[in-house]
Amino acid sequence: MKKQILFVILIIVSICILSAYVNTNEVSTGESYKEHTPILKVVIDAGHGGQDVGAIGDSGQYEKNFTLSVAKKVVNLLEQEPQIQVYMTRADDSFISQESRYRPKYANKLNADLFISIHGNTFSDSNVSGTETFYYHENSQTFAKAIQKHVAEATGFKDRGTTKKDLFVVKDTKMPSALIEVGYLTNPQDESKMWTDDFQNRVAASIVEGIKDYRAELEKQGQGIWFF
Numbered sequence: 066m067k068k069q070i071l072f073v074i075l076i077i078v079s080i081c082i083l084s085a086y087v088n089t090n091e092v093s094t095g096e097s098y099k100e101h102t103p104i105l106k107v108v109i110d111a112g113h114g115g116q117d118v119g120a121i122g123d124s125g126q127y128e129k130n131f132t133l134s135v136a137k138k139v140v141n142l143l144e145q146e147p148q149i150q151v152y153m154t155r156a157d158d159s160f161i162s163q164e165s166r167y168r169p170k171y172a173n174k175l176n177a178d179l180f181i182s183i184h185g186n187t188f189s190d191s192n193v194s195g196t197e198t199f200y201y202h203e204n205s206q207t208f209a210k211a212i213q214k215h216v217a218e219a220t221g222f223k224d225r226g227t228t229k230k231d232l233f234v235v236k237d238t239k240m241p242s243a244l245i246e247v248g249y250l251t252n253p254q255d256e257s258k259m260w261t262d263d264f265q266n267r268v269a270a271s272i273v274e275g276i277k278d279y280r281a282e283l284e285k286q287g288q289g290i291w292f293f
Contacts, residue, residue, distance in 0.1 A: 103148075104148055104149070104150050105148060105149045105150070105178050105179070105276075105280060106149075106150050106152070106175055106176065106177040106178045106179075107143060107149055107150070107151050107152070107177065107178065107179045107180075107181070107276060108151075108152045108153070108154065108171065108172040108175065108177045108179070108180045108181070109136050109139050109140055109143075109151060109152070109153050109154070109181055109183070110136070110153075110154040110155075110168050110172075110180065110181065110182040110183065110234060111129075111132040111133040111135070111136035111137075111153065111154065111155055111183055112128065112129070112132040112182055112183055112184040112185075112244075113127075113128055113129035113132060113184075114129050114133070114155050114158055114159050114160055114161055115129070115158055115159055115160025115161070116160050117129065117160055117161070117162075117163075119132070119184070119185065120185055120186065120187035120250050120251065121187075121250075122185070122250035122251065122256045122259075123191060123250065123251055123252070123253040123256050124253075124256060124257075124260075126250070126256075126260065128184065128185040128187070128250055129158065130158075131185045131247075131250065131259060131260065132183045132184055132185060133155070133156075133157075133158070134265055135183050135247065135265050135268055135269055136153060136183050137153075137156070138265055138266055138268075138269035139151075139181075139183070139269045139272050139273065140153055141269075142269055142270060142273045143273060143276075146273075149276075152171075152172075152175060152177070154167070154168045154171055154172075163233065166233060166237055168182070168234050169233065169234055169236075169237035169238040169242075170237075172238050172239075172240065172242075173237075173238060173239050173240075177238075177240050178240055178241075179208065179240055179241055179242070179276060179279075180234070180235075180238045180240055180241070180242035180243075181212065181242070181243055181244075181245065181272060181276075182234045182235070182242070182243070182244040182245070183245055183247065183272075184244060184245065184246050184247065185246070185247055185248060185249070185250040185259065186246040186247075186248060186249045186250065186251075187249065187250060187251045188249060188251055189251075191251050191252055191253060192252065193249055193251070193252060194222050194223050194248070194249055194252045194254075194255050195222050195223035195224070195225040195248070195249065196213070196216055196217045196220045196222045196223070196224060196225060196245070196246065196247060196248055197213070197225035197226060197227070197228065197245075197246050198210075198212050198213040198216070198226075198227045198228075198243050198244065198245045198246070199227070199228055199229070199230040199232055199235060199243070199244040199246070200227060200228075200229060200230075200235055200242065200243050200244070201229060201230065201231060201232065201235040201236040201242070202235070202236070202241075202242070204241055205235060205241045205242050205243060206227065206229075207241075207279065207282070208241040208242070208243055208275075208279050209227045209243040210227050211275045211276075211278045211279040211282070212243045212245055212272060212275035212276075212279075213226065213227050213243075213245070213275075214275065214278075215271035215272070215274045215275040215278070216245055216247065216268060216271045216272060216275065218271065219267040219268050219270070219271035220247060220248055220258075220264070220267075220268060222248050222249075222255060230244075232244055241279075245272070247259065247268055
């Protein structure tokens with residue numbers, strides 16, 4: 066009888082030890098994955114700034130203020146992502162000359178993984194509306210499409226798609242880069258929406274989703290994102 070009781074106790078102790086080992090191994094594996102998941106460096110560029118006011122909207126407001134407001138909202142969201150480090154080319158009303166090529170140089174020096182330049186569009190015809198994204202290098206096309214898809218859905222404006230264009234901020238950057246024209250500030254109806262917090266929060270969230278989708282797609286393909 067005593068031998069049977071001792072045998073049962075040994076079995077119970079063995080099960081407890083095995084269970085503890087499995088749980089510890091699972092936690093260790095999870096922590097190891099998090100520790101070894103590469104940090105994604107993302108540069109957010111608020112277009113224009115300072116004396117470079119950008120487009121002047123139908124209401125007389127400046128594009129530079131719109132881009133900075135949206136950029137800050139994007140940064141606030143990305144800062145909540147543990148595997149993403151986010152940087153801004155400007156965090157205030159600073160003037161950055163185009164001649165200096167500071168924006169792409171800043172991203173290149175950081176060895177960033179992604180670069181996004183935020184803008185508001187303009188046209189002589191105030192009826193023109195839409196959201197569009199520009200890229201230059203072929204390795205940026207997929208990224209541009211991911212950003213365009215989500216931002217166009219968020220704005221509700223006409224989806225004008227993605228276009229390859231010789232713009233220095235996407236041409237001189239060495240990582241996948243996209244310039245998003247959120248909407249036309251010269252369209253009275255669109256502009257009135259673009260200055261609201263609700264609209265800007267939706268756009269900011271959509272940019273973050275575009276980044277996540279692009280990263281997930283590359284990981285699914287086994288490519289990773291950090292070799293660019």
